[in-house]
Amino acid sequence: MEKIKLITPRIGQMPWEEKPDNIVNAPIWRYSQNPIIKRNPIRNVARVFNSAVMYYGKDNTPFIGVFRGEGVNGWPYIYLGRSNDGLNWEFDEKGIQFVNKKGEPDNPHCPFDPRLLKIEDTYYIIWCHINHGSSVGMASTKDFKTFTRLDDPFLPHNRNAVLFPRKINGRYIMMSRPSDTTHTRFGDMFISESPDLEFWGKHRFMMGTTDQWWEDLKIGGGPAPIETSEGWLVFYHGVQHTCSGFVYNVGGVILDIDDPSIVKYRSKSFLFPPEEWYETTGIVPNVCFPCAAVCDPETGRIAIYYGAADTFVAVAFTQVDEIVAYIKEQS
Amino acid sequence: MEKIKLITPRIGQMPWEEKPDNIVNAPIWRYSQNPIIKRNPIRNVARVFNSAVMYYGKDNTPFIGVFRGEGVNGWPYIYLGRSNDGLNWEFDEKGIQFVNKKGEPDNPHCPFDPRLLKIEDTYYIIWCHINHGSSVGMASTKDFKTFTRLDDPFLPHNRNAVLFPRKINGRYIMMSRPSDTTHTRFGDMFISESPDLEFWGKHRFMMGTTDQWWEDLKIGGGPAPIETSEGWLVFYHGVQHTCSGFVYNVGGVILDIDDPSIVKYRSKSFLFPPEEWYETTGIVPNVCFPCAAVCDPETGRIAIYYGAADTFVAVAFTQVDEIVAYIKEQS
Numbered sequence: 001m002e003k004i005k006l007i008t009p010r011i012g013q014m015p016w017e018e019k020p021d022n023i024v025n026a027p028i029w030r031y032s033q034n035p036i037i038k039r040n041p042i043r044n045v046a047r048v049f050n051s052a053v054m055y056y057g058k059d060n061t062p063f064i065g066v067f068r069g070e071g072v073n074g075w076p077y078i079y080l081g082r083s084n085d086g087l088n089w090e091f092d093e094k095g096i097q098f099v100n101k102k103g104e105p106d107n108p109h110c111p112f113d114p115r116l117l118k119i120e121d122t123y124y125i126i127w128c129h130i131n132h133g134s135s136v137g138m139a140s141t142k143d144f145k146t147f148t149r150l151d152d153p154f155l156p157h158n159r160n161a162v163l164f165p166r167k168i169n170g171r172y173i174m175m176s177r178p179s180d181t182t183h184t185r186f187g188d189m190f191i192s193e194s195p196d197l198e199f200w201g202k203h204r205f206m207m208g209t210t211d212q213w214w215e216d217l218k219i220g221g222g223p224a225p226i227e228t229s230e231g232w233l234v235f236y237h238g239v240q241h242t243c244s245g246f247v248y249n250v251g252g253v254i255l256d257i258d259d260p261s262i263v264k265y266r267s268k269s270f271l272f273p274p275e276e277w278y279e280t281t282g283i284v285p286n287v288c289f290p291c292a293a294v295c296d297p298e299t300g301r302i303a304i305y306y307g308a309a310d311t312f313v314a315v316a317f318t319q320v321d322e323i324v325a326y327i328k329e330q331s
Numbered sequence: 332m333e334k335i336k337l338i339t340p341r342i343g344q345m346p347w348e349e350k351p352d353n354i355v356n357a358p359i360w361r362y363s364q365n366p367i368i369k370r371n372p373i374r375n376v377a378r379v380f381n382s383a384v385m386y387y388g389k390d391n392t393p394f395i396g397v398f399r400g401e402g403v404n405g406w407p408y409i410y411l412g413r414s415n416d417g418l419n420w421e422f423d424e425k426g427i428q429f430v431n432k433k434g435e436p437d438n439p440h441c442p443f444d445p446r447l448l449k450i451e452d453t454y455y456i457i458w459c460h461i462n463h464g465s466s467v468g469m470a471s472t473k474d475f476k477t478f479t480r481l482d483d484p485f486l487p488h489n490r491n492a493v494l495f496p497r498k499i500n501g502r503y504i505m506m507s508r509p510s511d512t513t514h515t516r517f518g519d520m521f522i523s524e525s526p527d528l529e530f531w532g533k534h535r536f537m538m539g540t541t542d543q544w545w546e547d548l549k550i551g552g553g554p555a556p557i558e559t560s561e562g563w564l565v566f567y568h569g570v571q572h573t574c575s576g577f578v579y580n581v582g583g584v585i586l587d588i589d590d591p592s593i594v595k596y597r598s599k600s601f602l603f604p605p606e607e608w609y610e611t612t613g614i615v616p617n618v619c620f621p622c623a624a625v626c627d628p629e630t631g632r633i634a635i636y637y638g639a640a641d642t643f644v645a646v647a648f649t650q651v652d653e654i655v656a657y658i659k660e661q662s
Contacts, residue, residue, distance in 0.1 A: 132519055132536040133509065155485055155509050155521055155534045178464065178486050180511040188463055190486055199530030203486045205463040 004324045005229040006297040008165075009118075011055035013062055014296040015086035015303045017317055027326035028250075028272050028304070028318045033087070035278040035312030037067075042079060042091045045069035047283065050307035052116040052125075052223070052292035053086065056144075064144055065292070066114040066125050067091065068307070076112040078127060080144065086294060086303065087315065096125075098139050098147045106149050108137045113307075115162040115291055117224035119172070126174075128159045134179055136161040138197070153200050154192070157181060160220030160237075164260065165227065172197055173260060175206060175234075177220040183246070187218030189236065191261045204261040207253060209238075214249045214270045217241040222250075222290035223304065230324050231257050231264050235290045235304060238270060248287040249273040250306065252327045267330040271323070272316065274309070282309025295320075335655045336560040337628040339496075340449075342386035344393055345627040346417030346634045348648055358657035359581075359603050359635070359649045364418070366609040366643030368398075373410060373422045376400035378614065381638035383447035383456075383554070383623035384417065387475075395475055396623070397445040397456050398422065399638070407443040409458060411475065417625060417634065418646065427456075429470050429478045437480050439468045444638075446493040446622055448555035450503070457505075459490045465510055467492040469528075484531050485523070488512060491551030491568075495591065496558065503528050504591060506537060506565075508551040514577070518549030520567065522592045535592040538584060540569075545580045545601045548572040553581075553621035554635065561655050562588050562595050566621045566635060569601060579618040580604040581637065583658045596662040602654070603647065605640070613640025626651075 015031075023029045037048045053065030063083040069091075070076050077095040100106035108129035115126045122140050125147065129137045133156030139147045153161070153174060161176035171193040179187060188208035194200045209216050215238025225232040232255040240247040249270040256262035274286040289307040296302075300320040308314045346362075354360045368379045384396030394414040400422075401407050408426040431437035439460035446457045453471050456478065460468045464487030470478045484492070484505060492507035502524040510518060519539035525531045540547050546569025556563040563586040571578040580601040587593035605617040620638040627633075631651040639645045 132521075132539070151532055152534055153532065155489065155507065155523065157509055157511075158486065176486065178488055180488075180515075181517050184511075186512050190463075192486065194530060194532075199525060199532040201482055201484065201525075201530040203483055208463065 004300070004320050006295050006300055006302075006320050007227040007229065008295040008297050009055075010298065011294070011296055012057045013055075013085070014299065014301050015294060015315065016301055019317070026272060027322050028316045030276060031087070031315040031317065034276065034314040035308055036087050036315055037089060037313035039311065041089075042069055043093050044072050045079065046072050047311045048079070049310050049313055050113045050289050050291050051305065051313050052114055053081070053083070053294065053305055054116050054118065054292065055086075055294055062086070063294075065089065066096070066116050067313070068112050068114060069095065076110055078111050078114050078125070096147055098149050100149055108149070111137055113160070113289075113291065115224060117163055117165045119163065119165060119167070124163055126161050126163060128161070131156065133157045133181055134159050136176060150197055153194070153197070157184075159184075160222075162221050162224050164232070165224050168258065168260065171195055171202075174200070175221045175225070175260075177218070184218060185241070187220060189219055189221055206255070206261050207263050207266065210268075212238075212268055214238050214240050214247070214273065215251055217246065219251070222306075223293040225255065225260065226293055226295055226302070227257070228254075228320055228324060231255050232260050233320070233324065235271070235293065237289055245286070247274060248289050250288050250290050250304070252323065254324065254327055265328045265331040267327040269330045271326070276308075278312045278314060279308045282311030284310035335631070335651045337626050337631055337633075337651050338558040338560065339626040339628050340386075341629065342625070342627055343388045344416070345630065345632050346625060346646065347632055350648070357603060358654050359647045361607060362418070362646040362648065365607065365645040366639055367418050367646055368420060368644035370642065372420075373400055374424050375403050376410065377403050378642045379410070380641050380644055381444045381620050381622050382636065382644050383445055384412070384414070384625065384636055385447050385449065385623065386417075386625055393417070394625075396420065397427070397447050398644070399443050399445060400426065407441055409442050409445050409456070427478055429480050431480055439480070442468055444491070444620075444622065446555060448494055448496050450494065450496060450498070455494055457492050457494060459492070462487065464488045464512055465490050467507060481528055484525070484528070488515075490515075491553075493552050493555050495563070496555050499589065499591065502526055505531070506552045506556070506591075508549070515549060516572070518551060520550055520552055537586070537592050538594050538597065541599075543569075543599055545569050545571050545578070545604065546582055548577065550582070553637075554624040556586065556591065557624055557626055557633070558588070559585075559651055559655060562586050563591050564651070564655065566602070566624065568620050576615075576617070578605060579620050581619050581621050581635070583654065585655065585658055596659045598658040598661040600661045602657070607639075609643045609645060610639045613642030615641035
């Protein structure tokens with residue numbers, strides 16, 4: 001098998017479990033102790049799901065994350081969490097308090113589905129919130145103490161946006177999924193560029209739905225793209241419309257490293273669908289919604305963090321060689 | 332009545348007809364010879380509607396315009412037209428041929444509903460086309476011979492975009508109406524800023540639908556905003572959803588001159604609804620869709636050009652004093 005390199009920052013430790021012997025036809029295997037975040041994990045928060053984590057390695061905090069918490073009043077908000085091993089998490093009881101550039105309180109309305117990544121020396125949280133429609137929200141932090149909001153990069157209606165973890169040709173790159181006002185029944189993924197994270201343009205189509213049933217209704221970005229020697233590895237969700245509701249599956253593509261609007265390989269098969277009880281049972285059954293990946297460049301190990309059934313957070317594992325080979329083979 | 336000034340470029344002549352004596356309760360009156368563009372006006376073009384004109388005054392061409400022509404094959408395209416009086420129009424038989432920045436052919440797919448305006452020494456055409464969904468398209472020209480496309484300013488799905496006719500605080504300003512993939516059943520108007528017409532940001536909500544039936548489904552921009560001593564005068568369309576389809580009425584607002592996201596006055600009443608045979612009868616009955624205004628700062632006269640029933644182009648007249656007073660009174 002061709003050796004693929006992860007071109008990602010070195011990390012101090014890696015959440016990991018070896019592939020079980022009984023997983024033979026799938027490139028991804030679930031953590032045996034899933035879900036890692038169960039119901040009622042924070043006071044006044046009924047469920048945590050669709051959340052993003054990363055290796056931090058500072059302030060006695062190996063792993064840090066931003067978590068979508070659904071309050072007992074039904075409203076979503078973003079909570080900060082810390083972990084020693086990336087699998088067992090402790091949360092701040094109060095949601096993240098955002099400020100504007102003047103330092104004044106500036107909290108988004110109903111933020112949900114946060115993503116998290118680092119570019120150069122700054123961490124960025126990107127979410128969706130209600131700002132005259134579903135709109136992409138952003139904030140930056142250098143210390144996970146002060147979270148400063150940036151202007152929404154796009155007009156509504158848009159969801160599932162995430163930045164690439166480095167500039168390409170001197171520009172920040174964001175992928176996103178234009179949407180509508182409701183449980184959107186369409187959706188393709190686009191790439192946009194910015195010189196400064198303030199003004200955006202050069203919008204280009206990246207990839208759309210296909211005639212594969214598991215992703216024929218809409219698709220949307222997940223974790224920040226993962227740089228590999230084969231191109232940008234992107235995990236995303238693909239949605240099937242059944243007679244009883246939507247089913248969210250996990251798909252994978254590899255994008256050109258210099259022009260990520262070019263899809264080099266795209267797996268015709270999903271990487272994994274909802275199967276386990278925590279994915280098929282919950283407030284929204286049959287949802288696997290990937291939001292983050294922790295990668296270890298020394299071993300090629302990847303841990304995918306995904307929301308399960310809009311109720312839990314779960315983890316699945318793969319190896320970069322194995323997943324890239326699978327995506328190419330199924331392309 | 333307070334004297335309001337039009338702060339618009341001087342023009343050499345003005346299409347005009349005095350207000351008839353029988354129009355007593357309305358601030359706007361229709362041209363007696365409407366529609367000014369009838370069916371089959373161009374070879375192989377069945378209908379021209381939703382089109383924009385302006386005073387030009389060069390090349391023996393007093394008035395120039397960009398026209399949505401619906402081919403006999405059903406596809407829309409943009410045609411160039413010229414007029415001596417702003418009321419009688421002649422058209423190029425072939426649609427406008429657009430090029431990219433390298434001068435290579437670069438025609439949009441299905442462009443429709445063009446707007447037209449001048450900023451400094453450059454003319455801009457802005458339309459909606461199909462680019463992986465309804466998307467705003469743009470081109471610039473200095474001579475109406477070479478039309479050079481710019482990148483689409485926003486992600487899909489978006490319609491009814493138009494630039495302001497001058498920069499505000501050093502930035503280009505665009506209003507637009509985020510949409511969806513179909514005959515959109517929602518829609519508010521937003522303002523965006525750009526330093527260079529290439530990258531856009533600072534998106535702000537401008538105005539939304541109201542509980543007035545004539546505009547309770549969606550709204551969308553029309554002519555380029557008109558600068559007056561009272562603020563930016565904006566004519567727009569407001570859509571009512573009846574049991575038999577949509578009805579497009581013409582509304583009016585006045586925006587703050589320095590921050591056009593601030594609506595100073597908004598008429599609760601429409602300025603005019605579909606009433607005449609050419610507005611109520613056609614391929615889409617009951618549509619008045621304003622796309623342009625010709626203004627004479629010396630007399631305060633305004634001619635509004637609007638598409639009628641997706642079939643014709645018609646003209647209506649008003650005076651800046653009268654229309655501003657009406658919008659303020661009905662606000």
